[in-house]
Amino acid sequence: MIQEQAGAVLGHPVHPDSNVFVRILEWLPLPEIIPGWVVTFGGVMLGMSIFLAVMSVLVMFCVWMERKVSGHIQCRTGPMYAGGWHGWAQSLADGVKLLLKEDMIPKDADRTLFWIAPAIVLGSIFGAMVAFPLSYDWWFGRMDLGVFAILALSSTTTIGVVMAGWASASKWSLYGAMREAAQVVAYEIPLGLSLLAPLFVLGTFSLTEASAMQSGWFGMKWAIFTNPFLIPAFLIYVVSALAETKRAPFDLPEAESELVAGFMTEYSGIRWSFFFFEEYAAMLLMSVLGAFFWFGGFESPLTGALRASGMEDTSLVFSLVCFGTVLFKGFVGIFLMMWLRWTLPRVRIDQVMTMGYKYLTPLALFCVLGAASWEALQHLIFS
Amino acid sequence: MSNSTSNTPEKEHKSSYRAEERRTLSSGEEEFFFDVKTSDMEVNMGPQHPATHGVMRVLIRCDGELVTGSQVHLGYLHRCAEKIGENVEWLQYLPYTDRYDYLAAMNNNLGYSMAVEALMPGLEIPRRAVLLRTINVELNRIASHLVAYGTYGLDIGAITPFLYAFREREWIQALFEKICGARLTYSYIRIGGVFNDAPPGWLKEVGHFCDVFEEKWKEYRDLLALNHIFIKRTAHVGVIPKDMAIDFGLTGPMLRGSGVDFDLRRDMPYMAYGEAYEAGAFKVPVGSGEKGELGDSWDRFYVRVEEMMESIKLVRWCLGVIEDGPIIGEIPKVIKVPAGEAYVGIENPRGELGHYVHSDGGKVAVRCRVRGPSFTNIAVVEELMPGTLLADSVAIIGSTDIVIGETDR
Numbered sequence: 001m002i003q004e005q006a007g008a009v010l011g012h013p014v015h016p017d018s019n020v021f022v023r024i025l026e027w028l029p030l031p032e033i034i035p036g037w038v039v040t041f042g043g044v045m046l047g048m049s050i051f052l053a054v055m056s057v058l059v060m061f062c063v064w065m066e067r068k069v070s071g072h073i074q075c076r077t078g079p080m081y082a083g084g085w086h087g088w089a090q091s092l093a094d095g096v097k098l099l100l101k102e103d104m105i106p107k108d109a110d111r112t113l114f115w116i117a118p119a120i121v122l123g124s125i126f127g128a129m130v131a132f133p134l135s136y137d138w139w140f141g142r143m144d145l146g147v148f149a150i151l152a153l154s155s156t157t158t159i160g161v162v163m164a165g166w167a168s169a170s171k172w173s174l175y176g177a178m179r180e181a182a183q184v185v186a187y188e189i190p191l192g193l194s195l196l197a198p199l200f201v202l203g204t205f206s207l208t209e210a211s212a213m214q215s216g217w218f219g220m221k222w223a224i225f226t227n228p229f230l231i232p233a234f235l236i237y238v239v240s241a242l243a244e245t246k247r248a249p250f251d252l253p254e255a256e257s258e259l260v261a262g263f264m265t266e267y268s269g270i271r272w273s274f275f276f277f278e279e280y281a282a283m284l285l286m287s288v289l290g291a292f293f294w295f296g297g298f299e300s301p302l303t304g305a306l307r308a309s310g311m312e313d314t315s316l317v318f319s320l321v322c323f324g325t326v327l328f329k330g331f332v333g334i335f336l337m338m339w340l341r342w343t344l345p346r347v348r349i350d351q352v353m354t355m356g357y358k359y360l361t362p363l364a365l366f367c368v369l370g371a372a373s374w375e376a377l378q379h380l381i382f383s
Numbered sequence: 384m385s386n387s388t389s390n391t392p393e394k395e396h397k398s399s400y401r402a403e404e405r406r407t408l409s410s411g412e413e414e415f416f417f418d419v420k421t422s423d424m425e426v427n428m429g430p431q432h433p434a435t436h437g438v439m440r441v442l443i444r445c446d447g448e449l450v451t452g453s454q455v456h457l458g459y460l461h462r463c464a465e466k467i468g469e470n471v472e473w474l475q476y477l478p479y480t481d482r483y484d485y486l487a488a489m490n491n492n493l494g495y496s497m498a499v500e501a502l503m504p505g506l507e508i509p510r511r512a513v514l515l516r517t518i519n520v521e522l523n524r525i526a527s528h529l530v531a532y533g534t535y536g537l538d539i540g541a542i543t544p545f546l547y548a549f550r551e552r553e554w555i556q557a558l559f560e561k562i563c564g565a566r567l568t569y570s571y572i573r574i575g576g577v578f579n580d581a582p583p584g585w586l587k588e589v590g591h592f593c594d595v596f597e598e599k600w601k602e603y604r605d606l607l608a609l610n611h612i613f614i615k616r617t618a619h620v621g622v623i624p625k626d627m628a629i630d631f632g633l634t635g636p637m638l639r640g641s642g643v644d645f646d647l648r649r650d651m652p653y654m655a656y657g658e659a660y661e662a663g664a665f666k667v668p669v670g671s672g673e674k675g676e677l678g679d680s681w682d683r684f685y686v687r688v689e690e691m692m693e694s695i696k697l698v699r700w701c702l703g704v705i706e707d708g709p710i711i712g713e714i715p716k717v718i719k720v721p722a723g724e725a726y727v728g729i730e731n732p733r734g735e736l737g738h739y740v741h742s743d744g745g746k747v748a749v750r751c752r753v754r755g756p757s758f759t760n761i762a763v764v765e766e767l768m769p770g771t772l773l774a775d776s777v778a779i780i781g782s783t784d785i786v787i788g789e790t791d792r
Binding site: 070073074075076171172175178248249251252255256257258260342343344345346347348349350351 | 448547
């Protein structure tokens with residue numbers, strides 16, 4: 001029902017028939033001699049590489065942004081040399097450096113687990129990213145239950161982290177891994193519950209539909225403006241997302257002054273950079289997810305204006321605007337996370353647990369209840 | 384007694400994992416099972432660890448996150464400083480004093496110089512030298528406390544205050560560079576006075592620094608010391624009661640953090656401090672248990688933060704009374720110290736830095752002994768750690784503000 005409703009708001013079906021891979025295949029002038037399965041296989045490969053490239057570039061931009069933001073917060077300039085303009089190539093240079101570094105595995109380490117752990121971490125976080133639509137028209141994987149996919153896959157990184165901590169054969173790594181496990185278990189609940197509140201308001205698990213449902217009021221009918229209980233829910237989401245992504249003040253798994261580098265202590269080179277990548281990818285994931293369910297997703301006054309001027313939702317320009325809008329919102333969230341990281345001290349493990357179980361979980365439940373009741377009341381009054 | 388000792392090994396030796404045991408089931412299959420027992424884990428914090436502020440090793444016994452015991456191992460930076468003092472001439476030893484508490488080299492110079500001067504009764508130190516010494520020592524105290532402030536922030540997980548603190552510290556170092564040419568190991572305060580007069584405009588710049596620092600100090604206090612998370616992390620952590628602080632021989636901010644009102648600058652005045660205190664130029668900040676208990680880590684930290692402000696007031700007072708004049712007393716090229724022995728303790732940023740020198744009238748000391756505040760203060764860590772969390776143990780080590788160069792010398 002909600003799908004029709006969202007379609008009615010937009011004036012066309014929410015999900016286009018084909019994803020980006022198929023779109024690329026249709027666009028390529030392929031000779032007919034090539035057998036169909038080769039085309040399909042090649043298309044999927046091409047699509048996946050495009051997806052990986054786009055996401056990697058975004059993550060590298062995050063890393064560069066972290067350096068610049070931290071630099072300016074700390075009265076420095078951050079990278080200025082690599083690449084010329086404000087050190088834009090710093091992340092690339094770092095990547096090359098990490099690739100060329102010696103690949104070290106501790107003698108006592110469990111080699112197999114040590115190898116697999118970074119792959120699991122990176123794979124699951126990029127897997128979760130597949131669920132993100134780039135615009136109403138562009139998507140990699142059609143997911144009607146996109147929220148579930150993202151939450152499930154992004155939690156899988158924990159397995160990789162625990163694996164890495166255990167396999168490293170280092171006591172500090174083990175501490176980091178155990179802290180990560182405890183922290184994620186404690187904060188998964190408030191995170192899921194706080195996401196339930198906007199789900200009640202928007203009535204959908206799909207990110208595209210969620211965005212479509214917020215397209216009223218000239219692109220400003222954002223969920224957070226429509227229900228007062230979504231504001232505390234968002235604050236809970238922010239805290240839980242920080243804990244989920246291991247960002248300060250919840251960076252206990254890698255607490256550099258206590259555990260040296262936590263679960264990454266024994267990792268070096270490109271394998272280490274996988275964990276690093278994961279952290280920024282998770283930040284992007286959490287920020288964009290928050291943007292979709294509280295702050296209108298693709299919708300902004302700009303999209304409202306374009307729609308009013310009669311532009312098709314499926315047109316290229318509109319798609320680009322959608323993509324830019326959601327990225328902008330995501331990066332605002334990432335900036336917030338960076339700002340917090342470079343301002344606040346780290347909390348202690350017992351304080352993390354207390355906050356998660358004793359305060360955030362009941363509060364999140366209250367928000368869900370409140371948001372649901374508010375919606376029910378609105379229905380009773382207006383219909 | 385014998386009964387209890389015979390029990391200890393068994394109690395201590397809970398073997399962590401008994402290897403897999405095999406048991407044959409009735410069906411003839413072999414079954415593996417692990418007989419898992421838990422035991423405390425021993426973790427080496429250091430010698431290379433970010434929380435130990437140098438090459439100190441703390442052996443921690445942990446039950447999960449809970450610390451059940453600890454042992455501090457020193458000596459990784461031992462450089463025989465005291466023995467060198469018995470082998471080089473009086474003035475030649477001065478650069479070595481720079482190197483034990485490298486964050487407060489001016490104070491070390493002063494302590495050693497005063498100990499030697501105590502053996503030279505005829506020597507009179509000019510007033511300008513006394514005031515220059517006081518200004519530089521207090522500036523150095525600010526610089527040292529800025530490092531303590533910043534690194535304690537790092538220990539708690541706040542990185543930015545560290546860089547802010549180093550911005551002001553950089554300015555102080557630039558001031559020192561202007562007056563003596565060095566940024567870390569100054570050797571500026573010599574036996575009999577100071578070795579170089581303030582360059583033109585230097586005193587004015589110090590005044591300007593005081594103005595700027597007063598503003599920044601408020602920022603620093605609000606940013607870290609009064610931060611909610613910071614207070615939650617440090618209040619009620621590592622509490623040293625008054626009597627325990629005295630029993631362990633703690634000095635400096637460690638002692639005052641526990642509420643003991645004792646400061647050598649006021650209670651055994653040297654240089655211009657007695658005069659300054661009478662003029663009301665500074666007071667001695669003492670821990671009050673404002674945010675938690677008396678003598679917790681936050682109190683110790685806050686005493687340091689407040690002391691920076693008192694030092695600024697002291698510098699201001701000195702700038703007000705300083706006038707032109709000679710900067711060094713009558714000192715021969717080769718110093719021969721009359722026979723005798725002397726102990727002089729001064730208030731280093733970390734506590735009482737005592738120098739004991741023994742002369743037989745020659746060019747070289749017979750005995751040169753240093754009482755380092757960090758060395759004495761670190762002893763209390765072993766007592767504080769059991770029963771805290773791993774993160775607290777880092778907070779406790781950080782709150783002692785030790786300099787490894789001085790604990791090991």
